[in-house]
Amino acid sequence: MKTILQNALATCLYEIRSSFTVQRTAVSLVLALFPPTMLGLLILGARFSETGISSSILQDFTSLLTIILIGLVSLLSLILWATPNVSAELEGRSWVFIASRPRGRISIFLGKFLAAFSVSYAICIVSISLCTLLIDSQLRAENAAWFWISLAGIFFLACLVYGGIFSLLGVLFIKRAMTFSVGFVIGSDIIIGSVPGVLMNKFSIRYHLQEIALVWLGWFLPSSSEEAYRTIFGDGYSVTAHICIIIGVTLATLCLGASAIVTREYITVYED
């Protein structure tokens, strides 16, 4: 186990080091700057609005928009980094070098997961920081520090669990891993997660993250009430339970992925 973790860490560091290309850095920067830019435009639009939007409503909307945009950006980054874990190596013909190492397959699976998580979480942190600064400076938000800490915690869990899921999909569906990942997000988090029911939506990851956000951030959905929310989405569990579920799902996906990558045959006969 120690060797596996050591090798996974080596893979993660190697991946991150070798990915400092102009293209990849530019993509990461665009992703990190997208939420604060959109937020800035929203605040600017509200400032010049003739109807005059109240500061508290604007604060609610900007908080919600921050969560949605950073959620979108983190998912995109994780899809870009985690899903090609096997396909990139097979296409780049480097798979054979790594797979011919002792426990090389598990090392690359875990290493690439760690790299995807680290990069995506770093993007999230930059984004959260800029958005918090913007909200605080423009709208004088109450407790901006707590807002930052809460979002950092929520997106830590989000990057962990979605990184695990996308890594698993990358192992299972080599050719169309990205399509399956987008399909999973739409199917699970947009469709199932939005079903007004007490049981069905609990199977989506979004539900658990949403419940944690609800408790940590306090009420953030604008023009609504907790009663209405509970009518639609049902009662939640304790934050600890939600965190345990998320960590459990992450561990389960990583175990499944590791077992799949070891037991599957990947054809590497390029020129026999």
Place this chain on the structure above:
Amino acid sequence: MIELKNTTKLYKDVIGVNDICLNLKAGTYGLLGPNGSGKTTLINLILGQLKPTIGSVTLFGVNPWKKSQLLRRVGLCPSVEINYPRATGLEWVTYMVQLHGFRFMQAEKKAKESLDFVGLSHAMNRPMRNYSLGMRQRAKIGQAIAHNPDLLILDEPFNGLDPIGRHEMSSFLKTWASQGKGLILASHILHEVEAINPSFLLISGGRLLASGSPAEVRNILADTPYELTIRTTAPKQLATLLIENCEIQSLKFISNNEILLSTRSASQLFKVIPEVIQQHQISITEIRSTDDSLNTLFSMLMKLHRGELMQGGTS
């Protein structure tokens, strides 16, 4: 060292390797076969990267598919190109050694030693995109030997090397083989492998057609049909003499001084030619085998294997 029992690998309805039985003790082996013959599939089976559809594979007495820890004892230099353009040779080899379970400092030390051994220490801090084909080949060998394996497997190691590179590669392989460690050298070029003087494993169409020392393989081929072009000053006289003294299947005058012979017994022909030219003082300027290519050799072996051709010339 390696044992394959009736091993067959199917890729859906395509046969990768077909019913191969092998028992290789530690030593030097040349795995020869034309492109698409199943060499890489066989290597992947030995390394546990593929699971045999039928039969079994053991490496150092253990099933490699189940125990990937075994790979600690193996060094692989695949035929595929390195695709880490931004990494330096040292970074890449260090990472490869780290994956064998070494800590960074240890791995870096081993990587440096190995790159020095393959003659790449002067360029180890340069990005690999600036490497020539020969340098990349050396880096590949460096990562394969850095952890001091018991068995080294090289797939087409001569690909893309210039004559100096080929000579250096041959010298390196001879040195490695002289240490008594296992070496499997897969190639489709006979003379490159022959220089290392290994035992041959001849594979074609996924089947192991012949195996043994160079002398043993030559014996198998000695009595098989053979085509020969001879350039001489007296083609008619030589043709008559050869027909009288040897079992010639067909004979054709290609030009005024060239004849094309086909015989069912190459060994007999090669015995007769020196006797005839010595007795009758015939001058021969060139003897050229028209089917010296490995493909012809393999097609001949395939015919032998299928029973379409009998040794000694009867078909």
